[in-house]
Amino acid sequence: MELNTIEWKKDTLVLLDQTKLPNDIVYVEVQTVEKVWDAIHTMIVRGAPAIGVTAAYGVYVAIQHFEGSVTAAKEEVQKQVQYLATSRPTAVNLFWALERMEQKALQIDTNDLEMFQDILLQEAIAIHTEDIEINRSIGEHLLTLLEDGQGVLTHCNAGALATTKYGTATSPFYLAKERGMSFKVFADETRPRFQGAMLTSFELFNAGIDVTLITDNMAATVMAQGKVQGVIVGCDRVAANGDVANKIGTLGVAILAKYYNIPFYVATPTPTIDLHCPTGADIPIEERSVDEVLKPTGQYVAPADVKVYNPSFDVTPAALITAIVTEKGIIEHPTEEKVRAIFN
């Protein structure tokens, strides 16, 4: 069953509604910039790279039916870029994509509105197609760090559903299957939104990849039992010094990996590296609704009025990271100097 996280089809943005998985496969047409904002904010589409690609299309959707001068259209682009930037705060891919679309718009030298609109659409499509190659390349680099048959633990969903194909952390699993290799993947459920259970175990099982779902409190056990020889996670923003913001719970897994001397890899598209962000302490961490914790599947699992703290991400310091694995290469034992060098 081929699932498309994001599609540009018949001049319309179509998103797989990830809030309905794994029970229902529902695609939604997103035809206004407000609905693009809502799709990102409510996590119909989620995952740093997928958020970036969706935002890029969102900029085009905002002026798709615009009427007026190109100058006015450019002003509208700038206004809607600012609006889309408020949809979620942590994944830097959102801001990277919006900045790229805005710069493209401002550089277009034409008074022909249709030409202006088409050039912007082509830029969004380019961001979309580039994501596929980035993910495949990350997978190739990760495969050089792994051995066929190893147990690999992953947290949250940095899979095909978080991107446009392959995923980032899951890319080596898909490439391995194409080549007759196989890893034993352990996907933890990843409360409170259960991306590991609802998305990662779903997409890998659907792809015929060996995946075992574990609860969030089992990472230490599978490591202690020698079932895990590597950890691969995604990321939402990498600071210039190599600190990484990723789904809440990542820090705990990194600490356990350090204790059990298990390599901890962060699969990182370079658009997720924010050189303007000096350290992990400077990364804005999204806090989401208390209802995500109180009633994760609709029924209360705690008193309705109890206090809840629900940061959606945490920060793993560079010292706990064995390597940041990008499409451009591997940054072993990341430091600011090494992170900046990947762009040279």
Ligand SMILES: CSC[C@H]1O[C@H](OP(=O)(O)O)[C@H](O)[C@@H]1O
């Ligand atoms: C390659 S996806 C990166 C990242 O995004 C996920 O967060 P969310 O599901 O809230 O968008 C998770 O942190 C993944 O690791």
